[in-house]
Amino acid sequence: MTDALVILCVLFAALGMIPTLSSFAQFLIIGWHGVRNNYAACRDYTPRVAFVLPAWNEADVIGSSIDSLMSLSYPPGAWRIYVVDDASTDHTPAVMREKMAQYPGSVFHLRREVGGQGKAHTLNHGLKTILAEDWAEAVMIMDADVLFEPLTLRRMARHLADPTVGGVTAYVKEGSQPSNLLTRFIAFEYITAQAAARRAQNVMGVLACMAGGAQLHSRANLIAIGGAIDTSTLAEDTYTTFKTQLSGRRVVFDGNAVVWAEEPDSVTALWKQRLRWGRGNLQLSAAFRNLWFRPGRHGRLGSVAFGVLWFAVALMPVFMIMSSIGVIGLYFLRPPWAWIAFTILWSATFVAYLFETLFSFAIDPATGRRTWFEGLAFPGVISVCIMLIAVSRLPLLSGTADWIEAGHWSWRDIPVQLILAWTGISTVAAWLVYRLEGVGAPKWLRNIFLVLVGYGPLVCAVAFAAIIAEFRKTDLRWDKTIKSGKARILK
Amino acid sequence: MGQDDQVGKGENPEMTPADNEFRKLLDEDIATEARLLWSEIAILAFVTLLVCSYLIVID
Numbered sequence A: 001m002t003d004a005l006v007i008l009c010v011l012f013a014a015l016g017m018i019p020t021l022s023s024f025a026q027f028l029i030i031g032w033h034g035v036r037n038n039y040a041a042c043r044d045y046t047p048r049v050a051f052v053l054p055a056w057n058e059a060d061v062i063g064s065s066i067d068s069l070m071s072l073s074y075p076p077g078a079w080r081i082y083v084v085d086d087a088s089t090d091h092t093p094a095v096m097r098e099k100m101a102q103y104p105g106s107v108f109h110l111r112r113e114v115g116g117q118g119k120a121h122t123l124n125h126g127l128k129t130i131l132a133e134d135w136a137e138a139v140m141i142m143d144a145d146v147l148f149e150p151l152t153l154r155r156m157a158r159h160l161a162d163p164t165v166g167g168v169t170a171y172v173k174e175g176s177q178p179s180n181l182l183t184r185f186i187a188f189e190y191i192t193a194q195a196a197a198r199r200a201q202n203v204m205g206v207l208a209c210m211a212g213g214a215q216l217h218s219r220a221n222l223i224a225i226g227g228a229i230d231t232s233t234l235a236e237d238t239y240t241t242f243k244t245q246l247s248g249r250r251v252v253f254d255g256n257a258v259v260w261a262e263e264p265d266s267v268t269a270l271w272k273q274r275l276r277w278g279r280g281n282l283q284l285s286a287a288f289r290n291l292w293f294r295p296g297r298h299g300r301l302g303s304v305a306f307g308v309l310w311f312a313v314a315l316m317p318v319f320m321i322m323s324s325i326g327v328i329g330l331y332f333l334r335p336p337w338a339w340i341a342f343t344i345l346w347s348a349t350f351v352a353y354l355f356e357t358l359f360s361f362a363i364d365p366a367t368g369r370r371t372w373f374e375g376l377a378f379p380g381v382i383s384v385c386i387m388l389i390a391v392s393r394l395p396l397l398s399g400t401a402d403w404i405e406a407g408h409w410s411w412r413d414i415p416v417q418l419i420l421a422w423t424g425i426s427t428v429a430a431w432l433v434y435r436l437e438g439v440g441a442p443k444w445l446r447n448i449f450l451v452l453v454g455y456g457p458l459v460c461a462v463a464f465a466a467i468i469a470e471f472r473k474t475d476l477r478w479d480k481t482i483k484s485g486k487a488r489i490l491k
Numbered sequence B: 001m002g003q004d005d006q007v008g009k010g011e012n013p014e015m016t017p018a019d020n021e022f023r024k025l026l027d028e029d030i031a032t033e034a035r036l037l038w039s040e041i042a043i044l045a046f047v048t049l050l051v052c053s054y055l056i057v058i059d
Helices: A002-015 A019-028 A058-068 A092-102 A119-134 A152-161 A181-204 A220-224 A236-246 A267-287 A304-314 A316-333 A336-363 A365-370 A372-376 A381-392 A415-422 A420-438 A443-454 A455-472 B017-058
Strands: A050-057 A079-086 A107-110 A138-142 A167-172 A216-217 A252-261
Touching: A002 A216, A002 A316, A002 A336, A019 A050, A019 A304, A019 A316, A019 A336, A019 A381, A050 A119, A058 A079, A058 A092, A079 A092, A079 A119, A079 A152, A092 A107, A092 A216, A107 A236, A107 B017, A119 A138, A119 A167, A119 A236, A138 A152, A152 A167, A152 A216, A152 A236, A152 A252, A152 B017, A167 A181, A167 A220, A167 A236, A167 A316, A181 A252, A181 A267, A181 A336, A181 A365, A181 A372, A181 A381, A181 A455, A216 A220, A216 A236, A236 A252, A236 A372, A252 B017, A267 A420, A267 A455, A304 A316, A316 A336, A316 A415, A316 A420, A336 A365, A336 A372, A336 A415, A336 B017, A365 A372, A372 A415, A372 A420, A381 A443, A415 A420, A420 A455, A443 A455
Parallel strands: A050 A079, A050 A138, A079 A107, A167 A252
Antiparallel strands: A138 A216, A167 A216
8 A cells, every 4th residue: 555655656746847847848949940940931921911909998008009010111001000999998099099190091990889808809800800801911910018129020921921831920028117026037937938938839840829919820821710719718819829720720930020018017917817828728728628649630739749748837736736745745655765756856957947047048148138037036046945955965854754753753844844845835835925915015025925936836826726717617707917008129 | 941052142133122131131030040059059068067067976
């Protein structure tokens, strides 16, 4: 019986390595993007592009977004902007009247009189109008607050010269000014989650998600996927990405095409946004349940490698908690094994952390310079200290591991158990950081705890909350992230 | 990457300014991707060296 439990604990502890190893493997193949990319298929192609901007009470940001779009470096008259106003109650209509007068024939205001159904419904209102006319050869789906660099559209459109490409996405950078600790964490996260991960996915020939802030579709692709965005999940951008690839077209990430966006500047707002994303991804996992781990049936979406990558992220907190249970279980059942498991887990994590952090700084040096501290503190200072304990092989844990056999208990065992179970405990600690902000604690206090616990565990905690919310089938609501026009294009 | 045939040929006199701009942009981006490849090799070599040194020291 004990042996069976020990094996189970070892298995649980090993499962905790899945997110670390899949992320590390993804980083390892990024460099190959220098050899295997879509640039050889690019041509000087500048199709007529219709931009669709869903907007609900975006008066503070919509004007600057339109101005940035109208200063694109692209053939004159070859792009139009359609703002789909989701029954805004602020002065968005007044801003739109002003912009339509400023850019006649290029900016259009499509208003829904009844709104609040979510981004997908709003987008569909615009797509219906755009596809009813034959002007647009490509459609850019974006967010109202996103700012385009002048050459971004040109960089994205060139990929559509290849008819096998159905959609192209850009690198969304966090551009809030002034920045704060949280927005800098997000800026660093986007290097790893977009500039790095999506290059790797280009190499794999399968993309998990075209960023909702900048998705360029060929007209043929949009028509092939039904001419509308799915409204049944909270992850409409990912759903569209899957549908595109399942319809036989490729999607491409161009890491040199950059757009800038304003991301949440409080933990509460971040939690709301990521809960929506997390739930959306779980809904998508269920909606495409016949796709996973079926190589050969659904192209590369069904490959084992992509399935592992997808679920390593979607179920990351589950793996983390299982790992903690495994190591703690070994501590009670076979103490020396707990020390070995701990050392292997955290040493491997340290190597992955070192490589991924350094390489992330190299992938986007400008953002790396702004976010070097957040990059180093990304897993949390406590986690970094535990990694150092593991690689330094201090006898902190092995020295106390025989307490059960000795039949006595010491206060020293509590920190030892906390360290052994930190992968799981950090998820709870991150939730406490979220609650701390919720009860009105000062920002400096929240920041101290955020740096100690880490941004990574915070994202993990939201993913866990999303799993619980989906399991309990709690109310599905579209919670829009409030934007205040703080995004800037940073040089 | 399909660009080797362009090396050493200079600018094509029949290329329009738009062609040149496209070519320049593409070359820049291809160079960025090549830089990432070499950065990765360098960082990987550095981390491998650290790990090997560590393993030798603790052995």
